[in-house]
Amino acid sequence: MLKKCRLFFLLFLALLLFPAAGGFAGINFPADWEFHKEIQLSTGSGYKALFLDEEVYRHARTDLADLRVADAKGELFPYYIHTGSAAEKLTETLYVTTLADQFKKDGATYLDFKASPLQQNADILGNKLVFSLPAFNFLKNIEVYGSHDGVVWDFLIRDTVYRVDNLIKNQLMLPETKKYGYYRIKIPDNVEKIQLGLQLVHSFREREYENYQRSRVLQSNVRHEDKYTYITLDNSSRLRIKNIHLSINENFQRKFEVYDDNGLQLYSGGLHNLQFKDYNIKNTVIGFAHTPVSAEKITIKINNLDNRPLDISSIRVDYLLDKAVFEHKGSGAYRLYFGNPQAVKPNYEIELYKSHVEREEQNFLTLGALVRREEPEAKQAPFRMDIAFNIVIGAVSLLLVLFLARKLSVKD
Known part of the structure; x- marks a missing residue:
């Protein structure tokens, strides 16, 4: 019984040896990448950036983990990806806005609002109006005016606000940012006696996003x-x-x-x-x-x-679009490689300080035509050491199993 247990243990070790050989097979760069594009390099060193195009998105992994930047010698260069969604930086400043005056004239209702600065002597910047609406269904055309002193008014925009069932429009974007401290809302033909509340907002989206x-x-x-x-x-x-x-x-x-x-x-x-x-x-x-x-x-x-x-x-x-950024150190031409489903996203330290690199000057480059990897001729396949190693290990394991089985049967 003890001999049989030893045999099973040896068989288990022999079987473990065979699949372990596969671990020696790695991913070869750039041989295992199906596509690349030449990067049209400009003069000068420093940080270089390029937008990915449709062909890259079509053939690369969805998560872009297989992107590689390399020079003509195949040396890899660290890079990071800056996504379009991350570039959309929207900042909004809200001002306390109170109703300063209200009156009627020729069937129209006038609502005058005063905005308070965030701190004393600070400018009030506004380009967006957010209204609080009545709870019932209505639709009203309104006119918006701006003033610095609450006396002289400048016409700004004519638009519509409404609540129709589940459809709501309660925001207006002004044509441009102004420094008005007062805003007048005119509601013509206001027989329904509609009342509106107002919130002045300065909405700023970095133009980089465009x-x-x-x-x-x-x-x-x-x-x-x-x-x-x-x-x-x-x-x-x-x-x-x-x-x-x-x-x-x-x-x-x-x-x-x-x-x-x-x-x-x-x-x-x-x-x-x-x-x-x-x-x-x-x-x-x-x-x-x-x-x-x-x-x-x-x-x-x-x-x-x-x-x-x-x-x-x-x-x-x-x-x-997504942007790839890398540092050019004067080593010549570069290529962008992609098209390897087995590739793992590289871990580059440039990712740790990319927020600082984004504030540095970046020279934008363009991508050349799509180049597909040339498949090797079938008649002259390269010798694979990993396959040969697997065959040898498999043969040795099989011989060991046969030898131990025969020895056990003879002694029994």
Whole structure:
């Protein structure tokens, strides 16, 4: 019995040896990368940046873990990725805004608001108005005026605020940032005696974000089935889509849902376009906020109820780019490699201080044409040491098993 236990133990060790040999097989750079692009380098050293293009997104891993920057000798250079969503830095300053005066004239209601500075003698900067609305349904055209002293008023904008069932518009963006301390809201023909509250806001989005956004038309397929319209977008390049713009001119109000290529619901909401005299409400944009969608197939399901399908004349998307940044040290030409599903994201220390690098001057480069790896000729396959090692270990393990089994049977 003891001999049989020893045999089983030896057999177990022999079987462990064989798969362990596979651990010697590694990922070879750049042989295991299917694609690369030449980086069109400019003169001068320092930090270099480049935006990834559609071909990179199409062939690289979704998480971009297989990106590599290398010189002509194959030496790898550290880099980091700065995403388009991270570049969207929105800062909003809220001012305490109180109702200073209220009166009626020629059927219109005038509401005068005073904004308080954040600290004494500080300027008040405003470019956005946020209104508190009545709880009941209404729609009103309003006029907005600004003043430095509450006496002389400058006309700023004419727009609409409303609450219609579940549709709400309570924010207005002013044409530009102003330093007014007073704002007047004129509500013409206010027979309903609508009252509005006001919050002055300074909304600032860094212009850097605009560099990361592009727009284009994707191939799409529209089909109607039962009471639904299905719009399928071909996003085979796996672009990071932020907004989908539907061009629809007719009056409508519909619910929609968005699904990825696995049938997972990504988003739901409402679309509407109601254009009448003194009544204009429009929202035909599907936005994904701070979570861009990169599914290869995106399906929009519109519920038509018993209405005829919508006439959609065009579909356009906004998508975000990613930026790769590395330090050029005068070693010549560079390449961007991608297209290796087995690659692991490198761990570069430049990631630790990229926030500082983002404040440094960066010279933007462009990518060349897509180059695919040349497959080796089948008649002259290279000798693989890892495969030979596996064969030897396997043969030795098999001989050991046969020897021990025979020895045990003889002694028994």
